Amino acid sequence: MGKWTRRAVISTGVIAGGGLVVGVALRPGHRAPDIAHLVTSDDEQLINAWVKIGGDNHITAIVAHSEMGQGAQTALTQMLADELDARWQDMSFIEAPAEDEYANWALGKGFVIGGVDIPQSLVPTVDGLFMQVTSAMHLQITGGSASVRATGVYGMRIAGAAARELLIKAAAAQWEVPESELTAKHSQIIHSGSGRQADFSEFAAAAAQFKPSRTPRLKSVEDFEIMGRSVARHDIPSKVDGTAVFGIDADVPDMMYAAIQGAPVFGAQALEFNANGADQSTGVLQIVNLGEAVAVVADGYWNASQALKMIDITWSKTGSEGLDSEKLFAQFERDLQAAKQSGDATDDVSSGDVEAAFERADKVVEANYRVPFLAHACMEPMNATARVDNNKCEVWAGSQNPLGFKYEIADALEMDASQVTFHQHTMGGGFGRRGTSDVAVQAARIAKVAGVPVKLIWSREEDIRHDVYRPAVASQFRAALSDQGDVLAWENMFHEKHEPDEAPNIPYDITSKSIQHIESLTHVPFGPWRSVDHSQHGFFTESFFDEVAQAVDKDPYELRRALLSDKPRHLAVLDRAAKEAGWGEKLAAGRGRGISLQQSFGSIVAQVVDVSVNQGSVKVDRVVCVIDLGFAVSPDGVRAQMESGIIYGLSAALYGDINIVDGAVKQSNFHDYQVVRMREAPVIETHIINSGAAWGGAGEPGTPGIAPALANAVYQATGTRVRQLPLSNYDFSYQFVEEEEVS
Amino acid sequence: MITLRVNGEEHQLDVDPSMPLLWAIREKLKLTGTKFGCGIAQCGACTVHLNGQPIRSCVTPVSAVMGGDVTTIEGISSSDGLHSVQQAWIDEQVAQCGYCQSGQIMSAVALLRQTPNPSDEDIDQAMSGNICRCGMYGRIRSAIKNVGQGVVQTYDPQETAHG
Numbered sequence: 017m018g019k020w021t022r023r024a025v026i027s028t029g030v031i032a033g034g035g036l037v038v039g040v041a042l043r044p045g046h047r048a049p050d051i052a053h054l055v056t057s058d059d060e061q062l063i064n065a066w067v068k069i070g071g072d073n074h075i076t077a078i079v080a081h082s083e084m085g086q087g088a089q090t091a092l093t094q095m096l097a098d099e100l101d102a103r104w105q106d107m108s109f110i111e112a113p114a115e116d117e118y119a120n121w122a123l124g125k126g127f128v129i130g131g132v133d134i135p136q137s138l139v140p141t142v143d144g145l146f147m148q149v150t151s152a153m154h155l156q157i158t159g160g161s162a163s164v165r166a167t168g169v170y171g172m173r174i175a176g177a178a179a180r181e182l183l184i185k186a187a188a189a190q191w192e193v194p195e196s197e198l199t200a201k202h203s204q205i206i207h208s209g210s211g212r213q214a215d216f217s218e219f220a221a222a223a224a225q226f227k228p229s230r231t232p233r234l235k236s237v238e239d240f241e242i243m244g245r246s247v248a249r250h251d252i253p254s255k256v257d258g259t260a261v262f263g264i265d266a267d268v269p270d271m272m273y274a275a276i277q278g279a280p281v282f283g284a285q286a287l288e289f290n291a292n293g294a295d296q297s298t299g300v301l302q303i304v305n306l307g308e309a310v311a312v313v314a315d316g317y318w319n320a321s322q323a324l325k326m327i328d329i330t331w332s333k334t335g336s337e338g339l340d341s342e343k344l345f346a347q348f349e350r351d352l353q354a355a356k357q358s359g360d361a362t363d364d365v366s367s368g369d370v371e372a373a374f375e376r377a378d379k380v381v382e383a384n385y386r387v388p389f390l391a392h393a394c395m396e397p398m399n400a401t402a403r404v405d406n407n408k409c410e411v412w413a414g415s416q417n418p419l420g421f422k423y424e425i426a427d428a429l430e431m432d433a434s435q436v437t438f439h440q441h442t443m444g445g446g447f448g449r450r451g452t453s454d455v456a457v458q459a460a461r462i463a464k465v466a467g468v469p470v471k472l473i474w475s476r477e478e479d480i481r482h483d484v485y486r487p488a489v490a491s492q493f494r495a496a497l498s499d500q501g502d503v504l505a506w507e508n509m510f511h512e513k514h515e516p517d518e519a520p521n522i523p524y525d526i527t528s529k530s531i532q533h534i535e536s537l538t539h540v541p542f543g544p545w546r547s548v549d550h551s552q553h554g555f556f557t558e559s560f561f562d563e564v565a566q567a568v569d570k571d572p573y574e575l576r577r578a579l580l581s582d583k584p585r586h587l588a589v590l591d592r593a594a595k596e597a598g599w600g601e602k603l604a605a606g607r608g609r610g611i612s613l614q615q616s617f618g619s620i621v622a623q624v625v626d627v628s629v630n631q632g633s634v635k636v637d638r639v640v641c642v643i644d645l646g647f648a649v650s651p652d653g654v655r656a657q658m659e660s661g662i663i664y665g666l667s668a669a670l671y672g673d674i675n676i677v678d679g680a681v682k683q684s685n686f687h688d689y690q691v692v693r694m695r696e697a698p699v700i701e702t703h704i705i706n707s708g709a710a711w712g713g714a715g716e717p718g719t720p721g722i723a724p725a726l727a728n729a730v731y732q733a734t735g736t737r738v739r740q741l742p743l744s745n746y747d748f749s750y751q752f753v754e755e756e757e758v759s
Numbered sequence: 760m761i762t763l764r765v766n767g768e769e770h771q772l773d774v775d776p777s778m779p780l781l782w783a784i785r786e787k788l789k790l791t792g793t794k795f796g797c798g799i800a801q802c803g804a805c806t807v808h809l810n811g812q813p814i815r816s817c818v819t820p821v822s823a824v825m826g827g828d829v830t831t832i833e834g835i836s837s838s839d840g841l842h843s844v845q846q847a848w849i850d851e852q853v854a855q856c857g858y859c860q861s862g863q864i865m866s867a868v869a870l871l872r873q874t875p876n877p878s879d880e881d882i883d884q885a886m887s888g889n890i891c892r893c894g895m896y897g898r899i900r901s902a903i904k905n906v907g908q909g910v911v912q913t914y915d916p917q918e919t920a921h922g
């Protein structure tokens with residue numbers, strides 16, 4: 017695979033050896049403020065999909081998405097290969113480097129073959145699409161489950177189709193036959209009349225001379241050959257023999273290692289420290305005070321971390337030292353109460369006459385819910401390796417936003433972005449955490465002071481205590497009900513709103529709805545956590561819905577059905593899950609079955625959870641999951657993502673609890689921040705519905721529905737309504753308790 | 760000087776005897792397939808074999824393995840190809856991010872050597888020390904069973920090495 021350099025791309029549009037390169041540019045609908053500084057003028061745009069065809073007929077997809085385990089790079093390559101009519105064995109992919117070519121329209125325009133830009137007719141669609149996904153995905157950011165549904169649908173497929181048409185044009189000219197007599201198959205062009213055939217590569221250079229069609233014809237689903245097939249992921253062999261190179265494995269000549277201790281209370285600064293001999297300790301090169309943290313640089317990580325423990329650091333006071341989780345929840349609830357009185361809240365959804373509905377209600381049910389702060393706890397602890405010399409900086413790390421990292425590192429070092437090179441590595445989990453550049457910036461700052469290349473590794477303790485957390489959230493509900501069992505109104509107010517905008521909404525046909533939020537700030541840093549706001553609202557709304565069903569004495573599945581009559585996709589997903597799980601069967605004492613339905617990131621997911629509660633311990637036996645994501649490009653990949661998202665959400669539902677004590681995080685490692693292990697992992701059965709609707713995401717939609725389905729199952733088994741996560745804080749030693757008991 | 764025998768090769772290392780084996784393997788021998796995950800024997804990412812038994816290298820001082828045979832993920836395949844457990848992992852498409860998988864595979868290889876056709880309980884017992892944040896437990900279980908039931912071509916180059 018040739019080196020992918022700026023010059024080769026822009027000056028020729030043809031790669032070394034005379035191959036063809038096609039790129040597709042996408043216009044973002046709007047830019048979120050946090051990336052505005054990365055884009056300097058209005059005509060700078062995104063470029064999201066690329067393909068090159070080499071002289072050896074090897075085809076490379078250049079994928080502007082990072083691999084953090086989700087298999088998106090393989091799925092994106094499938095999309096491109098299918099539209100190109102390539103043979104799967106001829107395909108490989110590389111990740112686009114963090115260079116402006118992948119985010120700069122002016123340069124990109126010149127690059128797309130023959131100076132022609134993307135088909136104008138597509139721009140409005142693409143614009144519209146980006147309006148929807150910019151909330152989660154900007155530039156090269158991998159998140160919002162957007163890889164396949166945005167980059168894939170509007171980038172990879174178009175690039176593949178455009179390249180195929182150009183190859184056919186070139187072949188038609190060379191063989192002097194009409195284009196209509198030519199087809200592409202298995203990386204070859206075939207002439208139907210004569211049976212003549214030749215590899216794509218024979219026409220690659222000539223194809224680059226043609227103007228691409230403004231509207232390349234895409235395949236319809238019936239003609240897919242590679243999309244919809246579960247192909248083996250390209251990255252897996254290197255992950256079973258230890259050869260995959262994660263950020264933590266980066267090896268730079270003469271590299272030293274750093275261990276770091278951040279301020280326990282967020283926002284504090286290291287005023288001074290007493291080394292207590294740490295600077296003289298074995299292998300230690302230097303102690304570096306970064307302000308928000310103190311680092312030790314040594315000849316190995318062990319020596320660095322041993323020396324770090326010797327240092328006494330005096331931290332500044334921030335005023336948050338007295339805060340704890342209980343005080344923060346009291347603040348949220350106080351602020352919610354105040355907003356209810358003053359009416360000073362922001363509307364998310366407002367329909368019908370909610371007040372009148374409550375006046376006319378025969379019955380009102382209300383409940384208050386809470387979820388705690390959560391850490392991401394990616395399997396690979398945070399790390400980055402940096403070298404800074406002669407006004408140049410190189411950083412090696414895994415990032416969900418390589419280009420953003422590059423700019424933020426440049427800012428921190430007061431350099432120009434062109435002086436920074438970012439070497440992207442495969443990630444040992446991202447889940448949203450690796451979109452924040454704090455660790456990479458620290459590594460660069462330490463390397464600059466130390467004057468040697470430095471690999472900074474955060475301990476697990478540092479990772480748990482200095483995350484950008486899923487926020488702790490309180491959410492309060494009321495529902496107005498009639499004696500006939502109608503749900504007249506749904507009222508919900510919560511604090512802390514991020515993305516996606518629609519997360520607190522519900523799909524059910526209830527005429528009067530009021531969903532509102534307020535702000536109630538804390539000193540705890542927050543960031544996107546797998547499925548973002550859906551992670552809490554899925555639990556809140558789908559649990560409270562079951563409380564409503566119980567209040568009107570209806571089966572929770574049947575009540576959902578009754579209120580989804582105008583939503584056939586939701587209904588189909590829900591019905592399928594109920595059927596596969598055997599909804600309605602009688603269960604033995606101590607067992608429970610719960611259901612949930614959640615739409616997120618363009619996909620609809622229903623889950624049915626079976627639990628058994630024995631002598632106080634809750635065991636999740638089985639999860640049936642149904643997803644309609646429009647079309648599954650790689651069905652096995654989708655199943656893997658559902659399994660993954662469910663276990664991730666289950667860990668949070670059962671155990672996830674970051675407590676703030678004295679302004680700082682109490683938990684520190686997997687012994688007190690527990691996650692699901694083999695012995696607790698339920699059987700998960702995933703069923704996929706290819707409804708043909710607009711393609712949705714897979715990386716996140718599995719996560720939101722597990723907590724409510726679990727809580728609903730626990731209610732059925734025990735009679736205890738779980739309104740606060742995690743479940744491990746409940747005492748189920750009396751199996752059939754009426755009152756909720758939180759230890 | 761500490762003498763370490765790793766994957767059949769002897770190394771003389773000038774390191775603090777209390778240094779955990781994990782860092783000696785990763786930083787001194789540059790065998791980076793073995794991973795750091797927690798440092799306190801909670802996650803299993805650092806699992807290697809000492810005389811065929813799985814150990815957590817993050818809490819095992821190098822001094823404690825002198826004279827023993829250490830095997831890492833790099834040492835379980837042979838020039839003839841992958842270990843059957845590795846092949847089973849590919850067949851089941853187990854890895855997501857893949858970071859935990861060296862440790863998972865080392866635990867599974869040890870389990871299967873001890874119990875060639877493990878039950879669900881055996882798997883729970885042997886594998887619950889290995890965390891997978893990507894949640895691939897179901898696939899790990901299937902892959903182990905496939906090896907146990909002979910669905911995957913089985914050979915184990917380490918079997919002769921460690922008897």
Ligand code: FES
Nearest residue numbers: 796797798803817
């Ligand atoms: S790193 Fe050794 S068990 Fe986690």
Ligand code: FES
Nearest residue numbers: 856857891892893
């Ligand atoms: S595959 Fe990612 S942690 Fe196991």
